[in-house]
Amino acid sequence: xxxxxxxxxxxxxxxxxxxxxxxxxxxxxxxxxxxxxxxxxxxxxxxxxxxxxxxxxxxxxxxxxxxxxxxxxxxxxxxxxxxxxxxxxxxxxxxxxxxxxxxxxxxxxxxxxxxxxxxxxxxxxxxxxxxxxxxxxxxxxxxxxxxxxxxxxxxxxxxxxxxxxxxxxxxxxxxxxxxxxxxxxxxx
Amino acid sequence: xxxxxxxxxxxxxxxxxxxxxxxxxxxxxxxxxxxxxxxxxxxxxxxxxxxxxxxxxxxxxxxxxxxxxxxxxxxxxxxxxxxxxxxxxxxxxxxxxxxxxxx
Amino acid sequence: xxxxxxxxxxxxxxxxxxxxxxxxxxxxxxxxxxxxxxxxxxxxxxxxxxxxxxxxxxxxxxxxxxxxxxxxxxxxxxxxxxxxxxxxxxxxxxxxxxxxxxxxxxxxxxxxxxxxxxxxxxxxxxxxxxxxxxxxxxxxxxxxxxxxxxxxxxxxxxxxxxxxxxxxxxxxxxxxxxxxxxxxxxxxxxxxxxxxxxxxxxxxxxxxxxxxxxxxxxxxxxxxxxxxxxxxxxxxxxxxxxxxxxxxxxxxxxxxxxxxxxxxxxxxxxxxxxxxxxxxxxxxxxxxxxxxxxxxxxxxxxxxxxxxxxxxxxxxxxxxxxxxxxxxxxxxxxxxxxxxxxxxxxxxxxxxxxxxxxxxxxxxxxxxxxxxxxxxxxxxxxxxxxxxxxxxxxxxxxxxxxxxxxxxxxxxxxxxxxxxxxxxxxxxxxxxxxxxxxxxxxxxxxxxxxxxxxxxxxxxxxxxxxxxxxxxxxxxxxxxxxxxxxxxxxxxxxxxxxxxxxxxxxxxxxxxxxxxxxxxxxxxxxxxxxxxxxxxxxxxxxxxxxxxxxxxxxxxxxxxxxxxxxxxxxxxxxxxxxxxxxxxxxxxxxxxxxxxxxxxxxxxxxxxxxxxxxxxxxxxxxxxxxxxxxxxxxxx
Numbered sequence: 001x002x003x004x005x006x007x008x009x010x011x012x013x014x015x016x017x018x019x020x021x022x023x024x025x026x027x028x029x030x031x032x033x034x035x036x037x038x039x040x041x042x043x044x045x046x047x048x049x050x051x052x053x054x055x056x057x058x059x060x061x062x063x064x065x066x067x068x069x070x071x072x073x074x075x076x077x078x079x080x081x082x083x084x085x086x087x088x089x090x091x092x093x094x095x096x097x098x099x100x101x102x103x104x105x106x107x108x109x110x111x112x113x114x115x116x117x118x119x120x121x122x123x124x125x126x127x128x129x130x131x132x133x134x135x136x137x138x139x140x141x142x143x144x145x146x147x148x149x150x151x152x153x154x155x156x157x158x159x160x161x162x163x164x165x166x167x168x169x170x171x172x173x174x175x176x177x178x179x180x181x182x183x184x185x186x187x188x
Numbered sequence: 189x190x191x192x193x194x195x196x197x198x199x200x201x202x203x204x205x206x207x208x209x210x211x212x213x214x215x216x217x218x219x220x221x222x223x224x225x226x227x228x229x230x231x232x233x234x235x236x237x238x239x240x241x242x243x244x245x246x247x248x249x250x251x252x253x254x255x256x257x258x259x260x261x262x263x264x265x266x267x268x269x270x271x272x273x274x275x276x277x278x279x280x281x282x283x284x285x286x287x288x289x290x291x
Numbered sequence: 292x293x294x295x296x297x298x299x300x301x302x303x304x305x306x307x308x309x310x311x312x313x314x315x316x317x318x319x320x321x322x323x324x325x326x327x328x329x330x331x332x333x334x335x336x337x338x339x340x341x342x343x344x345x346x347x348x349x350x351x352x353x354x355x356x357x358x359x360x361x362x363x364x365x366x367x368x369x370x371x372x373x374x375x376x377x378x379x380x381x382x383x384x385x386x387x388x389x390x391x392x393x394x395x396x397x398x399x400x401x402x403x404x405x406x407x408x409x410x411x412x413x414x415x416x417x418x419x420x421x422x423x424x425x426x427x428x429x430x431x432x433x434x435x436x437x438x439x440x441x442x443x444x445x446x447x448x449x450x451x452x453x454x455x456x457x458x459x460x461x462x463x464x465x466x467x468x469x470x471x472x473x474x475x476x477x478x479x480x481x482x483x484x485x486x487x488x489x490x491x492x493x494x495x496x497x498x499x500x501x502x503x504x505x506x507x508x509x510x511x512x513x514x515x516x517x518x519x520x521x522x523x524x525x526x527x528x529x530x531x532x533x534x535x536x537x538x539x540x541x542x543x544x545x546x547x548x549x550x551x552x553x554x555x556x557x558x559x560x561x562x563x564x565x566x567x568x569x570x571x572x573x574x575x576x577x578x579x580x581x582x583x584x585x586x587x588x589x590x591x592x593x594x595x596x597x598x599x600x601x602x603x604x605x606x607x608x609x610x611x612x613x614x615x616x617x618x619x620x621x622x623x624x625x626x627x628x629x630x631x632x633x634x635x636x637x638x639x640x641x642x643x644x645x646x647x648x649x650x651x652x653x654x655x656x657x658x659x660x661x662x663x664x665x666x667x668x669x670x671x672x673x674x675x676x677x678x679x680x681x682x683x684x685x686x687x688x689x690x691x692x693x694x695x696x697x698x699x700x701x702x703x704x705x706x707x708x709x710x711x712x713x714x715x716x717x718x719x720x721x722x723x724x725x726x727x728x729x730x731x732x733x734x735x736x737x738x739x740x741x742x743x744x745x746x747x748x749x750x751x752x753x754x755x756x757x758x759x760x761x762x763x764x765x766x767x768x769x770x771x772x773x774x775x776x777x778x779x780x781x782x783x784x785x786x787x788x789x790x791x792x793x794x795x796x797x798x799x800x801x802x803x804x805x806x807x808x809x810x811x812x813x814x815x816x817x818x819x820x821x822x823x824x825x826x827x828x829x830x831x832x833x834x835x836x837x838x839x840x841x842x843x844x845x846x847x848x849x850x851x852x853x854x855x856x857x858x859x860x861x862x863x864x865x866x867x868x869x870x871x872x873x874x875x876x877x878x879x880x881x882x883x884x885x886x887x888x889x890x891x892x893x894x895x896x897x898x899x900x901x902x903x904x905x906x907x908x909x910x911x912x913x914x915x916x917x918x919x920x921x922x923x924x925x926x927x
Binding site for chain 1: 205232262
């Protein structure tokens, strides 16, 4: 228990720390990596709380996602290296206030609610996985399927959104347009 | 003896707060998405803590976690698709320049 | 049959031709009357040989017009035509210097036609029509020189007098037709009783008018303002004879009372007209008075019950008086007037005419063997043999005496020149024509007496009973006395105190002018005042009405103003209301709209288009929702 508490606490602090670091650094890559580590710390927390499957899942997924994110950041950011030194944030006070209030609310709820008896023992990983499987394909089948459909839809949607827009106004009637135009269009 | 539950909940709360700060204060779309990731991470932590310490026999909790993870992935995928489209259209993904829907 | 129509038709055609052609008036007129005379003579011959004829013409329903040829009618027809012919011959010369000849000759011809119709009429309707026609012609002819005021007045007066008396004729005719059922004269003469008396008296009235008997004698004297031929034809022989002719024709109808009345009227007229003639200062007026006097004698004869005597005297008088008038006309042209003073001694200047005049005058007086002697004789004899001889005879004798007196006076005045010296005489134009006309009449005047016997035989009317010699003696005595008095004694001394009265025409208390004229004028003035009063009343009513109307108008205008004002006030109020309403409501609405717009604008600011704002809003709203939900769940 104490050990669990210790690890949970440590990984928790790491998650928080890396999370803060995401927004404090100016470099994009570093932000992405910080996020990656934050998510990884969260995964470790899962592991510490004996949710092995979930923890592994988290770490795997987040690592991949963050890596891709890092690539995207480099693609899209104005200043990926963060060497410009611009403060790219707005409505700072409001955001800080909102975050603080949200955190405070959640903390107060966490501290002042009666959660009931704490269950000390948790099933082992094999058992968890088996039960999770039963749960997934049993009672939560609909949820599972919906999630699958949603992923499929999202894939299609993301692809559709990401397809480049075709140039508008393809002329077929104008005689004074030379072959060069046609070649240009053909090469698209 | 501080229950581990409390610790986890605290962590989740703070992650939630940081995530909100990030989502609201960043100008870049990708950064905003990062903030959203952090919010969802905080929620996940809470979920797992509740499953582990209050009802470990109810695997719906873990199911919930899977769903949230799915959502995170989906959201990132679609979001990056939008970001590509936006970048192609306007040349940047800075949200301060994205005032097209101004009423 | 056609002989009946011709005496009427020829002069009528002549009149129409003259009016149409306007040329050769004299010749056409002469032709007309000459042919009429020929036709009348032919008719007389036919009647004398025993034929009689009646001609029916279409007239009123059940009352056809009738022309009969009795001996009486034929005789009169001849007389009319003969006198007319002579007068028209004369008037060719008399009217030589005048203008308007077509009118003159046309009217004369028309008159002759009407007179012929009157004498030849067999029914009352035709008599009436012809009676009126001759009255009309008389009016038009007397007023021939209508530019002269005395001529126009005389014509109007003549017309009024005779027309008023014609009322008697109308009523008498209606009574007779009603009583007899037919308008044939011969049939109606059989009526007797009260109807006969009434009819007789009314017919006497008509005769008094036409024949200028007292009190209606004045018109004849005034009628002398017309041309002398007119006086000769109409007012001596024909028109004035119509009255006597009427009475002679209806003699069988007349009851004894009526006869008394007729005799009385005639007697008074004889004497009165004779006195007037004696005092007259104008030759033509003198002759007119004489005419009235002679017709009075004729009425005496009718009143005595011997219409034959009247008829004979009528015939004689016709010729005599016409001749006298025609001669007077010649004297008039010679001296330029008819005043006796002016005509003093004209006889010496125109001796032949004067001889004719003298012969005719003597005939009228009754000197034998002239025609007047026989006729006067008959009249006096009739008067002596009448039932009421007591006053008829003296009146007749006095009349004869007066006749002699004034005629002798006239002759004296015409022959003896004035003491101061010769009067101026002018040459007379057309003297041959005029002389011819005069002598053509004087000859019958002289010799007509010879025809009285055949006429008596022809007519078959009874003559006067007995008293023939007495009558002759008395008559001659009276005539001689009269002649002597007239020649020797000047009129003023003769009449004495009656002279001025006689000169004024024996006017009694102002005459008809006073007795009829003044009341009529007073009535007229009264009516005028009444009418003015009525008019004023009507006007005042009208003014009152107008006043009320004006008042109403003012009230109405006031009401109108009030209504208008109310209307305007309401309009103003409405306007205000509308404005206020509009402003308020509009204001409300617009303010509402503005408010909503404002809120919309403010809401718009929420939609900045920036993601971070949307995220911030989402965060806040989510927090608020969570709080609400949580508090709700906690409280329940």
